[in-house]
Amino acid sequence: MLKLSLSEENYLKTIYALEEKGEPAHNQTIAQTLRNTPASVSDMLKKLTKKGLIHYEPYKPIRLTSKGRQLALSIVRKHRLWETFLVKCLGFTWEEIHPVAEQLEHIESELLISRLDEYLGYPKYDPHGDPIPSPDGKLQPIEGFPLSHAPIGVELVVVAVKNDEKDFLSYLNKINLSIGSSIVIIDKIPFDLSIEVDINNRIINLSHLVASQIIVNHESNH
Amino acid sequence: MLKLSLSEENYLKTIYALEEKGEPAHNQTIAQTLRNTPASVSDMLKKLTKKGLIHYEPYKPIRLTSKGRQLALSIVRKHRLWETFLVKCLGFTWEEIHPVAEQLEHIESELLISRLDEYLGYPKYDPHGDPIPSPDGKLQPIEGFPLSHAPIGVELVVVAVKNDEKDFLSYLNKINLSIGSSIVIIDKIPFDLSIEVDINNRIINLSHLVASQIIVNHESNH
DNA sequence: AACAAAATTTAGACAAAACTAAATTTATTG
DNA sequence: CAATAAATTTAGTTTTGTCTAAATTTTGTT
Numbered sequence: 001m002l003k004l005s006l007s008e009e010n011y012l013k014t015i016y017a018l019e020e021k022g023e024p025a026h027n028q029t030i031a032q033t034l035r036n037t038p039a040s041v042s043d044m045l046k047k048l049t050k051k052g053l054i055h056y057e058p059y060k061p062i063r064l065t066s067k068g069r070q071l072a073l074s075i076v077r078k079h080r081l082w083e084t085f086l087v088k089c090l091g092f093t094w095e096e097i098h099p100v101a102e103q104l105e106h107i108e109s110e111l112l113i114s115r116l117d118e119y120l121g122y123p124k125y126d127p128h129g130d131p132i133p134s135p136d137g138k139l140q141p142i143e144g145f146p147l148s149h150a151p152i153g154v155e156l157v158v159v160a161v162k163n164d165e166k167d168f169l170s171y172l173n174k175i176n177l178s179i180g181s182s183i184v185i186i187d188k189i190p191f192d193l194s195i196e197v198d199i200n201n202r203i204i205n206l207s208h209l210v211a212s213q214i215i216v217n218h219e220s221n222h
Numbered sequence: 223m224l225k226l227s228l229s230e231e232n233y234l235k236t237i238y239a240l241e242e243k244g245e246p247a248h249n250q251t252i253a254q255t256l257r258n259t260p261a262s263v264s265d266m267l268k269k270l271t272k273k274g275l276i277h278y279e280p281y282k283p284i285r286l287t288s289k290g291r292q293l294a295l296s297i298v299r300k301h302r303l304w305e306t307f308l309v310k311c312l313g314f315t316w317e318e319i320h321p322v323a324e325q326l327e328h329i330e331s332e333l334l335i336s337r338l339d340e341y342l343g344y345p346k347y348d349p350h351g352d353p354i355p356s357p358d359g360k361l362q363p364i365e366g367f368p369l370s371h372a373p374i375g376v377e378l379v380v381v382a383v384k385n386d387e388k389d390f391l392s393y394l395n396k397i398n399l400s401i402g403s404s405i406v407i408i409d410k411i412p413f414d415l416s417i418e419v420d421i422n423n424r425i426i427n428l429s430h431l432v433a434s435q436i437i438v439n440h441e442s443n444h
Numbered sequence: 445a446a447c448a449a450a451a452t453t454t455a456g457a458c459a460a461a462a463c464t465a466a467a468t469t470t471a472t473t474g
Numbered sequence: 475c476a477a478t479a480a481a482t483t484t485a486g487t488t489t490t491g492t493c494t495a496a497a498t499t500t501t502g503t504t
Contacts, residue, residue, distance in 0.1 A: 028451065039494075040492055040493070043491075058500085089341055090337040091337060100334050107329075109321070111314070111322075112308075115313060119312055249483095258463090259462080261464080261483075265460095265462085266461080269460095280470085281470060281471085
């Protein structure tokens with residue numbers, strides 16, 4: 001299988017991540033994510049096009065080819081397995097895993113990843129609740145909806161968080177919320193769309209911004 | 223602490239490894255080990271000298287400065303901890319670990335390494351029996367001597383192997399010899415310096431070359 | 445539809461790490 | 475102690491991935 005450079009892998013991953021978020025991938029968007037200049041991105045897009053990894057017509061959103069998506073998914077798989085390892089085995093917290101997983105995802109060894117997967121017990125979801133692609137690139141989509149859209153008075157379980165910024169994650173830590181936590185919405189404040197919730201018998205107020213990034217499900221569907 | 227490029231790390235590691243083996247580190251030796259040309263090595267040696275990591279006068283052996291040695295030891299520490307992880311946790315065999323550990327040793331995260339060390343139970347030796355440097359660069363030297371120099375008829379234990387070539391290690395696998403194996407020398411053949419040994423109640427003949435790379439100790443010293 | 449604003453590309457440079465080929469320095473040895 | 479062999483360096487390229495500044499293309503607005 002095609003061997004990619006570290007940079008090429010990071011570009012593919014970025015394009016995949018934008019695609020996953022539903023944001024169209026443009027030169028500029030990629031440049032911002034990778035903290036590169038648009039000129040550099042332009043060069044790399046040409047290269048990835050020539051290698052058959054993306055479809056690219058200037059000013060239109062960039063799309064991965066199936067080959068490109070396959071490679072992107074294998075990087076995502078490695079990233080999420082390593083994140084799981086860091087949390088489950090080495091006791092890393094949510095905020096600590098990203099910079100390390102970002103490095104580990106580029107290690108090249110089929111054997112390593114299949115053994116790691118086995119060692120971790122073939123996890124389906126990573127510590128953020130994101131699905132871990134299978135070796136052939138299949139994803140088990142998250143079943144759930146944003147806490148901001150959940151009904152009042154129903155027992156809910158946190159299944160994922162849709163943001164991995166450090167500040168967001170340490171806030172969740174602070175309020176003692178993690179994957180698997182039970183939540184009940186006590187009240188909704190129409191003025192700012194914030195919600196009052198019960199987490200571990202503590203009542204707190206969550207802004208709409210926060211609530212919209214927490215994905216929950218009915219406990220029963222578990 | 224000084225941040226090194228992947229190449230710089232590999233050069234330091236190579237110089238350290240030669241030093242450890244007692245072979246003087248010359249331009250050529252390094253070039254061979256890293257499969258680079260002497261011209262490339264020459265450039266890099268200049269760079270490492272300027273960074274204060276090596277002492278270098280052309281045509282004389284290259285020596286690490288204490289700063290250089292410290293950095294080399296931290297890479298060796300990472301390499302050997304990862305090797306231990308691959309074998310103890312992921313069930314890798316001797317021959318499989320090298321290419322992967324070679325990549326993992328460059329991951330940069332103090333936290334990762336200290337957690338990994340803890341997770342593995344603070345091992346003193348890696349799967350080849352080589353000592354794992356402590357965080358401050360101390361080594362617990364191997365206690366033992368080459369099997370080629372051991373006496374006849376005494377119960378011995380394999381404590382290390384001084385060669386990590388694939389062919390050597392798979393030969394050891396084949397004859398069912400690993401760290402911790404018991405060995406008794408039955409006879410020595412003066413003609414070719416080979417020895418007849420008992421490993422797990424099987425008698426086989428080991429060449430001098432092989433016997434000289436297997437480090438053993440008296441079981442009692444354990 | 446024209447034109448300003450925004451997005452993208454092109455052109456030209458640079459740094460890192462490698463290379464080849466030629467020049468130079470050191471070592472060896474007859 | 476020359477002269478040859480071996481080791482090392484220098485000079486000049488190459489590749490990869492980045493950059494800045496300038497040019498160009500597209501988009502959106504009036």
